[in-house]
Amino acid sequence: MAGGKYDFVVLGGGHNGLLTTIYLAKAGFKVCCLEALDEFGGGTRSGEVIPGYVADMGGMVHNMISKTPIVREDELGLFSKYGFEYCYLDSLFCSIFPDNTNLVMTKDIDESCNNIAKFSEKDAVTYRKFHDYMVNMLNVAGIGSQSPPPAYGAMMNVMSMSPEGREFQRVLNSSSQQIVEEWFESEQVRVTFTRWCTEMMIDPRAIGTASLLYFTAGLHDPDNPGAPFPKGGCINFVNALVACAEDNGADLFLNAWVDDITVEGGEVKSVRTKNGDEFFAENAVVSTIHIADVFEMLGDDAPADDSHYVKLLKHCDFAALNQAFALDTIPEFKTGPEVLNTFCIEAAPWEPEYLETFSTYTLGKFNPKLPLITIPSLHDPTRCPEGHSVVNVYSYAPWNLYGDWRNWEKHGDELKKQVWDFFKSMTTNITDDNVLGKWGLTPLEYQEWDPAFHEGDIGQIGMQPSQMYDMRPIVGKGHEYHGDIENLYFLGSSSHPGGGIAAGARAGVQKVLEDYGVDFRDVIRK
Ligand SMILES: Cc1cc2nc3c(=O)[nH]c(=O)nc-3n(C[C@H](O)[C@H](O)[C@H](O)COP(=O)(O)OP(=O)(O)OC[C@H]3O[C@@H](n4cnc5c(N)ncnc54)[C@H](O)[C@@H]3O)c2cc1C
Known part of the structure; x- marks a missing residue:
């Protein structure tokens, strides 16, 4: 006892x-x-797909915590005392479109503008202004993330006292789609930015989703070391936290x-x-x-x-269906090798289909053509043998599949396969024969995996x-x-x-x- x-x-x-x-x-x-x-870790656990092939089973990229003093100042000694390490990638996200063109957003604003210019010269010029605008707004956007949020009325009062605050009040009542339509003419640029906001697991046309756009402001910050992910998998983050808690005398059960x-x-x-x-x-x-x-x-x-x-x-508008594959090779994307230096490689349909997909989640429908692919093993040799890879293929998915969550039991494997088939179609070299082992969870399985994820809500x-x-x-x-x-x-x-x-x-x-x-x-x- x-x-x-x-x-x-x-x-x-x-x-x-x-x-x-x-x-x-x-x-x-x-x-x-x-x-x-x-085991500890909740949504930040990693595991082996097969022995020697490590995949994060939940959270993958640590860009939010990396803005806090826990990482910036090593406030708890997780790095200096408990041996935790991040790997960093210059690019946080990119989109691959149906015609195999891509838009890669990197730390370097000039490079990012050049990439945007492939779709619209005008948007490339606009992007610099958009970036300055977002940087100005970041202090307001970050209210309540590093210290307790003020009472709502007080927060609105404070916001109303500055031009940035007043603009952010407008943003809080806007959708990410509305804001990108105010700025950009190219659908590829719009989709790339709103896609990032969908990490809130909310339709990009829903009021309030614009607030996440502002966190892309840190992308080109000279102090930004890049997109951080844990060396050796999230287990090392969890182990450092456990060691730190125990060292400080806490009892963990x-x-x-x-x-x-x-x-x-x-x-x-x-x-x-x-x-x-x-x-x-x-x-x-x-x-x-x-x-x-x-x-x-x-x-x-x-x-x-x-x-x-x-x-x-x-709950959020949609949940996650996530799979990890241990492969005996490294994927080659039809779009070109430049996307391999990006953490979140996001397949993006054309804007009408992309937007429609989010509407259909609430109707219980599924679209396998929007996977977010991560291949941390390419940049972290501790995750698998050289020349091989561990690929995460993460999709949004409705909780009430075809109107009823119980349908996940019946259709889960078939939908996992649809996403895998779509991923293969994005590459020139991956077939079923490359798979050494695999692992995957539907929204229903995520609810069992982490009992705090009711209805698969991550x-x-x-x-x-x-x-x-x-x-x-x-x-x-x-x-x-x-x-x-x-x-x-x-x-x-x-x-x-x-x-x-x-x-x-x-x-x-x-x-x-x-x-x-x-x-x-x-x-x-x-
Ligand atoms: C596939 C996937 C990909 C993701 N990708 C990212 C990403 O790239 N970046 C990112 O920032 N986030 C990502 N997330 C989200 C992120 O992982 C979670 O939001 C985060 O881990 C939540 O942390 P938490 O400590 O608040 O809650 P949890 O991690 O859910 O912790 C709650 C803990 O409470 C335990 N618990 C529940 N009920 C009880 C009980 N009755 N008694 C005792 N214990 C209980 C659970 O087992 C769990 O360990 C992702 C999630 C998933 C599933």
């Missing part, structure tokens, strides 16, 4: 749960972290599936795991698991107003504008990181800035520490 008394009990051992645990432990508190599965919460006098007292262990929280319970699960555990103790909003939470809850900033996860309370039960916090994917390997918990833990009389700045100085 495990269990025991702690100052803080953290639910979930994904990267956000581990980071929360580390900061609280560093502050001198007695902390434990409870993970349901038999695997196979600790929390399924009950005890509330007394309006405060959380303890949580209980499926195997009967009880963990008491003297101060607070900090959840990084799916908020709906926590509210289900609260049952009648759930505050009515908060429950109302939790029930209204929506951000736990959707990133619609109505569920961001102070409205995530409980309207008007996002800046507090808790609802009416004041010692039950929601950090990580459940709070702004939402899903992704964004280390969002770093912002939330600042508020938790403040509530318990600790200045975050003192913690990171240690």
Whole structure:
């Protein structure tokens, strides 16, 4: 039997749960972290497709966390003390179009403009202005990602005081498609940029999706080392976090599936795991698991107003179908070798089909012609033997396939094959005979793989504008990181800035520490 008394009990051992645990432990508190599965990492796990061929099974590119002091300043010693390393690629994303032309966006703005000019000279000139405009807006766009988001009204007031803020208010009420149509004449350029925004897992024509465009501003920053991905796979990121948490005195538990919460006098007292262990929280319970699960555990103790909003939470517009292939060779793309220096190699249909595809996800339809391909093994020799490759082929997919999620059981393999066949058609040299081993998960399988990914939602809850900033996860309370039960916090994917390997918990833990009389700045100085 495990269990025991702690100052803080953290639910979930994904990267956000581990980071929360580390900061609280560093502050001198007695902390434990409870993970349901038999390994830590949640959505940031990697594994071997076959022995010697490593693939990331969830998150792949670490561009969001790389903007935080965790990476920029090695705030936790993950690199200097725990041996974690990134590999970097000059280009974060590129598109390959149906006629096998491509648009590669690299760190170098001149090179990127030359690439844009292949489609439109005018857009190449415009892109420099667009980039300056985005850089100006970045400070406003980043509100709430490195520190708690302000109350929504206060945020709007502050925004209304500067030209950038007023423009961002307009952007928050725009779709990414609307913004790119304001700037660019070429459909290839428009698709390339809105495609990046679809990483929010929302239709690029939905209001609010424009906000992600602004994060491309960092692309040409002279301090940008490139697109970061973990050397040897995400497992090394997770191992560094685990080692750091343990070094700071935290207790980490695997196979600790929390399924009950005890509330007394309006405060959380303890949580209980499926195997009967009880963990008491003297101060607070900090959840990084799916908020709906926590509210289900609260049952009648759930505050009515908060429950109302939790029930209204929506999932993203589409989920992920992801496959990894261990190949005995390196793919050669029909479009040319230049795309191989890009992390996210994105197949892009022409704009009408591209946009229509996003509409049809909500109708349960699937289109295999939009895979995002990553081949980290080309730039990280630790991932497979030389001359071979590990290829990730990641597709968007509806949760309710053909109107019902149960259809994934019946059609999952057939749709995986459609995506694989499409990938092969993009290359000159790949056939089924090159496959040494493979691995793949449908949205339904992702829900089992990470129990926080309800309905295959890789951000736990959707990133619609109505569920961001102070409205995530409980309207008007996002800046507090808790609802009416004041010692039950929601950090990580459940709070702004939402899903992704964004280390969002770093912002939330600042508020938790403040509530318990600790200045975050003192913690990171240690
Ligand atoms: C195929 C794929 C590709 C992706 N690509 C990228 C990418 O390139 N870049 C990027 O930034 N993001 C990417 N993401 C998204 C990213 O991986 C996730 O959003 C992120 O890992 C979420 O981290 P988290 O710590 O907030 O939550 P999670 O990682 O989901 O952690 C939650 C943890 O809680 C545990 N848990 C759940 N319920 C319980 C319970 N009752 N008791 C105890 N423990 C529980 C889970 O097992 C899990 O370990 C991708 C995701 C997928 C699936």
